[in-house]
Amino acid sequence: MTGLVLLLGAGTGVGLWLIVVGLFPRPPRLDKALDAPYGLTPLPAVEAEQVHGWAARWGRPAVKWLRRVGLPTASTRRDLGTLDKPVEVHLAEQATAAVFGLLLPPAAATLFYLADVHPGLGLPVGGSLVLGAAGFLAPELSVRSEAAKYRAAFRDALSSFLDLVVISLAAGSGVDQALDEAAKVGSGPAYTELRYALAEARLARVPPWDILAILGRRIAVPELVQLAATVGLAGTEGAKVRASLRSRAVSMRERRLTDAEGEANAATERMAMPIVALFAGFLIFLGYPALAAVLGGL
Known part of the structure; x- marks a missing residue:
């Protein structure tokens, strides 16, 4: 009983401490604010509070401790880069959920004890460990799922982008002009990323395929890196790129159709188990009265 009271008191104290830290965040140090570029220092706090919600704000004090143990992993960093989500926000959400x-x-x-119901010590402790681990892993799994969906959607958009580039090249446009015209036609997050990348290339006065390659590596889409290499070959060595881009667009569409067919077949197979279970339950429902009558007559 004493151990349970101590555990509940410690949990309550940690919760109150997190609430106080979340409501009254510590301001940035003056030396870091002066050394950092203008506007970069206060952005994490504002972003966590206004954009990413209370979970990112309350978990900020635990970010440095999670970084010391080597989190996040390389694959998680790649997924966060795909979603353009700050690492600090992700770690803060993990800490808050845990x-x-x-x-x-x-x-x-505690509520059960106040209602004169004694669940014991093992159940709350075991539940805390299980739910704490589940809360810590939930943001990780969510980031992986969202990153996979974003990459799939980006590949679909990239296939149509290649078709538009081929059409512009066939109309007599140059490589740079064809890329700009194709990016202006489409809509959605993928086309927005492509327009930003091309605009950055114009402002920095660098070849657009270099920025596209950087974008492809950031979001972990190798097809975009290959596209940048193909376009770069045409821009620097004068290679005929239209046929190459057309064949790449066709291969990307065929691959996406194959993946979609595989996902549909997998979904059909997953639906087989609930149908079998439902049919088995229906047979049990029909056969139980007869079986009970036979056994009762013996």
Whole structure:
């Protein structure tokens, strides 16, 4: 009983500390604010508070400790780069979700004790460990799923982008002009990324295929890196790029159709188990009265 009271008291204290830290964040140090470029220092706090919500704000104090243990991993950093999500925000959300999972069972156990119901010590402790681990892994799994969906959507948009580039090249446009015209036609996050990349290339006065290659490596889409290499070959060595881009667009469409067919077949196979379970339950429902009557007559 004493151990449970101590555990509940510690959990309550940690929760109150996180609330105080979240409501009254510490201001940035003056030396870091002066050394950093203008506008970069206050942005994480504002972004976590206004854009990413309270979870990112409350978990900020735990970010430096999670960084010291080597988090996030390389694959998670790649997924965060795909989504253009700051690492600090992701770690803060993980810390907040883990603490919430740890404190939920003790809070529920306290309510049960107030209602004169004694669940014991093992159930709250086990529930805290399970929910804490689940809360810590939930943002990780969410980032992986969102990054995979974003890459798939980007590949679909890139296929249509290649078709538009080929059309512009056939109309007599140059490589740079064809890229700009194709990026202006489409809509959506992928075309927005492409327009930003091409605009950055114009402002920096660098070849657009270099920026496209950087974008492809950031979002982990090798097809965009290959496209940048093909376009760069045409821009620097005068190679005929239209046929190459057309064949690449056709291969990308065929690959996406194959992936979509595989996903549809997998979904069909997953639907087989619920149907079999439903049919088995229906047979049990029909056969149980007869079986009970036979066994009762023996």
